[in-house]
Amino acid sequence: MARAESAAPPRRGRPASTVLARPDDEPTATALLAAAVQVMGANGYHGASVRDIASAAGTSPAILYHHFDSKQGLLVTMCDRGLDVLVRATEDALDLAGDDPADRLGAIVAAHVRVHMESQRESLIGNSELRALEAPGRALIVAKRDAQQRLFDRVVRDGVRRGAFTTEHPDDAARFVTAACTSIATWYRPGGALEADEIVARYRAIALDAVGYRR
């Protein structure tokens, strides 16, 4: 077998970046994760073949089974790590926010929106491929997603209790907001008409309106 370049390993220099990678991952596992994000994000779990993913990672299909249990195991790893990133970002934003309810909601909305813009494909997979998850892994992922929703529920309820938000349905309003912010991943394109910061600012303002915050 002859390749175009002689010395360099073929996978070097490939674009293999994803927020899902962790420092102690082996390079090939990282490349597979990044490739799976690309291919599954574009075609969905069932629409992405192991050969597609391996090819995008610059390796052979067989290597996937050295680093993961199966294609399903790869999906679970992706969803699990993706939700960790999201929950972590939201919790960090809440820790840094002050005591004002509007500031707190604004902070977690901004964090949620930013993750869904910056890790667009990872977010898409985490939201639309839940149905492709099989029994053991599924419960884990659903639990983490519920935890993220409960963060929002708590902040909105707290704001209502303290009189800052006037919505009559705190939990529904919280779900309303998270769903709207999550959907950004379906349409956002870097370099579009609006700067990312501007989108964050607008969604923060609309979210505050949605919970009945009076400016």
Place this chain on the structure above:
Amino acid sequence: MARAESAAPPRRGRPASTVLARPDDEPTATALLAAAVQVMGANGYHGASVRDIASAAGTSPAILYHHFDSKQGLLVTMCDRGLDVLVRATEDALDLAGDDPADRLGAIVAAHVRVHMESQRESLIGNSELRALEAPGRALIVAKRDAQQRLFDRVVRDGVRRGAFTTEHPDDAARFVTAACTSIATWYRPGGALEADEIVARYRAIALDAVGYRR
């Protein structure tokens, strides 16, 4: 081949209902559409095999190609008709609504929410299987979806222009609202804690808050 019952044709009595069916469709085409809604709604386009769909419809796989061009053609038909139902319901609601901006937005939100609750699987497919659509049909579907979004844009802009809504970003708020209402299809279960009417009422109220309507 022997079947359990002797006289009745096997497909009679099967649950084959979908809002996508039209009066002049042949019964088998209707059954295939209903089955495709069930199977694709549960597993996605790539996760639903032609054999699965045919089996759910009580027919053979080959029959699909007598009533549709291909599996892809079936998907296009489903998405096309599903969006027709949605746009039609929204336009009808607007026609029946009065002149008051809050009434108008409330009416289209209620219609949008109701369609996504009552035709849950059809809506899920229309929203999450856009990426499985291939070139010729895709543009048609995207155009219809954009038309639905523009209905909301217009109502919100109109309300802002007339001073009823105070949001500073009408188009973003409109997209915020449609995304939140669309997502109902992902979690709503008939017979859940909330009555459908109650969900509609709450989402209408939150949507009005989101565009800055002052009660």
Place this chain on the structure above:
DNA sequence: GAGGGTCTTGAACGAGCGTTCGACGTGGGC
């Protein structure tokens, strides 16, 4: 009763699927 169009069928096609396996190259420990 014969003829023809429509609807339906089981069987088969080649292609691609997820997964497994045995062999190969390589680099650090003895």
Place this chain on the structure above:
DNA sequence: GCCCACGTCGAACGCTCGTTCAAGACCCTC
């Protein structure tokens, strides 16, 4: 210098995929 463990590979496994096809069942028309 030997060796083993590890990451990697091409090739192949059995299976399912979307699709086609020739033939049968049905029903309306003459």
